Amino acid sequence: MANAEDSVEAPDVGELTPPDRTLMGPGPSDVHPRVLRAMSTPLVGHLDPSFVEIMDEVQELLRYTFRTDNQWTIPVSGTGSAAMEAAIGNVVEPGDTMLVPTNGYFGGRMASMARRAGGEVVEVDAPWGEPLEPADVSDALAEHDPDVFGFVHAETSTGVLQPNVSELTAAAHDHDALVIADSVTSLGGVELRVDEWGIDVAYSGPQKCLSCPPGASPLTLSDEAMDKVLSRETDPRSWYLDLSLLEGYWGDERAYHHTAPITNVYAIREALRLVAEEGIENRWDRHERLAGALKAGVEAMGLEMNAPDDYWLPSLNAVRVPDGVDDGEVCDALIDQYDLEIASGLGDLEGEIFRIGCMGHSARPENVIYVVTALGDVLE
Ligand code: PLP
Numbered sequence: 001m002a003n004a005e006d007s008v009e010a011p012d013v014g015e016l017t018p019p020d021r022t023l024m025g026p027g028p029s030d031v032h033p034r035v036l037r038a039m040s041t042p043l044v045g046h047l048d049p050s051f052v053e054i055m056d057e058v059q060e061l062l063r064y065t066f067r068t069d070n071q072w073t074i075p076v077s078g079t080g081s082a083a084m085e086a087a088i089g090n091v092v093e094p095g096d097t098m099l100v101p102t103n104g105y106f107g108g109r110m111a112s113m114a115r116r117a118g119g120e121v122v123e124v125d126a127p128w129g130e131p132l133e134p135a136d137v138s139d140a141l142a143e144h145d146p147d148v149f150g151f152v153h154a155e156t157s158t159g160v161l162q163p164n165v166s167e168l169t170a171a172a173h174d175h176d177a178l179v180i181a182d183s184v185t186s187l188g189g190v191e192l193r194v195d196e197w198g199i200d201v202a203y204s205g206p207q208k209c210l211s212c213p214p215g216a217s218p219l220t221l222s223d224e225a226m227d228k229v230l231s232r233e234t235d236p237r238s239w240y241l242d243l244s245l246l247e248g249y250w251g252d253e254r255a256y257h258h259t260a261p262i263t264n265v266y267a268i269r270e271a272l273r274l275v276a277e278e279g280i281e282n283r284w285d286r287h288e289r290l291a292g293a294l295k296a297g298v299e300a301m302g303l304e305m306n307a308p309d310d311y312w313l314p315s316l317n318a319v320r321v322p323d324g325v326d327d328g329e330v331c332d333a334l335i336d337q338y339d340l341e342i343a344s345g346l347g348d349l350e351g352e353i354f355r356i357g358c359m360g361h362s363a364r365p366e367n368v369i370y371v372v373t374a375l376g377d378v379l380e
Contacts, residue, residue: 159318
């Protein structure tokens, strides 16, 4: 029996009542109610036969969404950065060279992860707000002869969609480099064809165009990429993200490695089921249509898009901040007055753009009308 003097006062924390926001920022997006419902279903064990079946279904749905036949397609436990680190930390071996882009925030994160993996980083340059030029990528490949080439298909920091992906992958393969694509803001929202476009490794996050809470993040690797991973001379630096160990759980064996985030796997299963029901091509069309309406709406208000149509990213609309307007004040006013989230720019585009997402369940007419009218009101 504890003494009365020993007891400390328990924190007086009230019931959880988060505000009801409309999420039109760079992610997370609004979660579909069916996904939320899936998350409130009972837990089973992570090796339960019923869960093993769910794992198979998630893998099949992920292959459909990535447009790939890659056997090695899994949800990595963790956020998009975990899938990113699983990709880079396994494919890049100490002494390898990785070519990364400089045209946005997430190319910088790729570089940082490649260095931590013991790789040497070389860069292909393009300004923030512009895509990579295939000729520049070819020149960089010829100059540096990298083992791995990484690029960001949909740069969330700049609202730029990388066009000409097949050209980039073909150039990389001519130099025997494996290609890693960041598809965090494109998977399930913007055309992405992993196999047809020759992408060796692609990773993503669930909280963008899949409209699912973060926690289990898509990753796919070709047989060639997996051969490199499985024939490494040294173990990857992360035990948790070592794909040769994760193979035991997600491969045929289904043996314990770590306890899967069961509820997040339920969630991504339901989110991917929604993708399959809609049809992936229809989903790409919906994003383009709804984001097109958003773009037309902001342009009709006299605002300017940062990216020209050739590389406009429907899932993340970068809108130029008008002269004399404080972007932070506008974002705050939208939250305060409208419970509406959009974001400001960062890095080289700090203070210059608003970032307005149009992703997954947030890519709906009511959200688009709401963000355009609310922004118009706050800017008046
Ligand atoms: N890559 C891109 C393009 C992203 O937009 C993000 C997140 O916004 C990430 C990687 C990292 O994902 P997370 O924040 O889920 O770890």
